[in-house]
Amino acid sequence: MSSICSIVPDHILENIVEKGEAPQNVIDSCQATIAKTRELRDARIEYGQSLASIVGQAPPQGIIPPYIHEAIARYAATEGQFSGLDRTVYDAQHLTDALNLPRNKILIKEGGALIEREKDLSGDPNECYIGFKKTYDFYFNFFNRNSINNQGLKLDGFVHFDKGFRNAFWFRNNMVFGDGDGVIFNGFTDELDVIGHELTHGVVEYSGTLDYSFQSGALNESIADVFGIMIKQWAETPGKPQTAAEANWLIGEGIWAKGVNGRALRDMKAPGTAYSDNRVGSDPQPAHWKNFKKLSRSEDNGGVHINSGIPNHAFYLAATIIGGYAWETAGPAWYKALTGGQLRPDASFKEFADLTILNAGEHEAEIREAWVQVGYPF
Numbered sequence: 001m002s003s004i005c006s007i008v009p010d011h012i013l014e015n016i017v018e019k020g021e022a023p024q025n026v027i028d029s030c031q032a033t034i035a036k037t038r039e040l041r042d043a044r045i046e047y048g049q050s051l052a053s054i055v056g057q058a059p060p061q062g063i064i065p066p067y068i069h070e071a072i073a074r075y076a077a078t079e080g081q082f083s084g085l086d087r088t089v090y091d092a093q094h095l096t097d098a099l100n101l102p103r104n105k106i107l108i109k110e111g112g113a114l115i116e117r118e119k120d121l122s123g124d125p126n127e128c129y130i131g132f133k134k135t136y137d138f139y140f141n142f143f144n145r146n147s148i149n150n151q152g153l154k155l156d157g158f159v160h161f162d163k164g165f166r167n168a169f170w171f172r173n174n175m176v177f178g179d180g181d182g183v184i185f186n187g188f189t190d191e192l193d194v195i196g197h198e199l200t201h202g203v204v205e206y207s208g209t210l211d212y213s214f215q216s217g218a219l220n221e222s223i224a225d226v227f228g229i230m231i232k233q234w235a236e237t238p239g240k241p242q243t244a245a246e247a248n249w250l251i252g253e254g255i256w257a258k259g260v261n262g263r264a265l266r267d268m269k270a271p272g273t274a275y276s277d278n279r280v281g282s283d284p285q286p287a288h289w290k291n292f293k294k295l296s297r298s299e300d301n302g303g304v305h306i307n308s309g310i311p312n313h314a315f316y317l318a319a320t321i322i323g324g325y326a327w328e329t330a331g332p333a334w335y336k337a338l339t340g341g342q343l344r345p346d347a348s349f350k351e352f353a354d355l356t357i358l359n360a361g362e363h364e365a366e367i368r369e370a371w372v373q374v375g376y377p378f
Helices: 010-019 024-054 066-079 124-143 192-206 214-235 309-322 331-338 351-359 361-374
Strands: 087-091 107-111 154-157 168-172 174-177
Touching: 010 024, 024 168, 087 124, 107 124, 124 154, 124 174, 124 192, 124 214, 124 331, 154 361, 168 192, 174 192, 192 214, 214 309, 214 331, 214 351, 309 351, 309 361, 331 351, 331 361, 351 361
Parallel strands: 087 154, 154 174
Antiparallel strands: 087 107, 168 174
16 A cells, blocks of 8 residues: 655654754745645555556457557557557646645646746746656656556646645646755655656656555665666656666756755665754664665655665665676666565565566576665565
8 A cells, every 4th residue: 555655754844843953934835735645645546546446457458469559659669659658647736635635736738838938937837747757758658657556547737736845746647746945855856866756756656566564665665766867867868868877876966955965865885874963863774674664654654765875875886897888787676676576565676676586587687686785585
């Protein structure tokens, strides 16, 4: 069962409140953001139960076999003509009801022009629209996946959610962005890996796997980071994809406002080193199983954003040991482990690691070695 998937973990916002070093209006807004996230979490659980009843069922059968549609899609992509991408960016108008997001103010529809800067100084609508395409194209080009649900799901983005909302989240097939505050957090739409991370939660959701608690929840978060970082490495700089060796492996790079002592939200290369600031605390992620944090469900859902540092580091190691582009080497093993139908909803780190090794092909030895370096077989 999934939960509300937001890019900024509750424990960071809670630290800001508890430490009391930030301005009072920032503290108040962090408290409001935590409360809203918990409200959405309860609604998400109910939604996850209904989604679970349909995920994994056989797709509707028709006269045209699936392999013909797949061949057409591959050809169309090659010719630059495929039209499976369908994006709409809405203005949430600072409203707060994520269950009934307003759709009366469309900012950009598929094929439409970007918003002029004078009409929206934040640039959020354009960044959301562009980030959606890069994420869609990544999954389509490298994993032959047609949108989040592999059946052409429309990508709806909502910018300017709530007032002083310091987060971005995937909820009920919608991608929702707060504005940040410029004091602790910058905006969220300009980080491509943030968009890739949140949309990947949707991919995990539609794969019918990975409960959002304890080890399975940490795997859920890690997979979102893994694909978010690959999307960033492939598409952040047009025409200049990064190899594993060239990339910096930072998730949420630039998300901290000026003056905050931090490089990113998470560092897959060196978990536990992404930030350290009096106002927000220090990065608590472990990089190795020996430092696994045994937490209760009330503490970050059992450590989903914290212990994800271990499988994150395993992917970094696998990609760099093999070399080249991560989406061509370690990435396919992670994708097959997720979508191959063998991953249990409450999977442990070992069970997921075993599936990546099983699906590693010619890179089995390197991927096994990467997991060993973070504590496999746990």
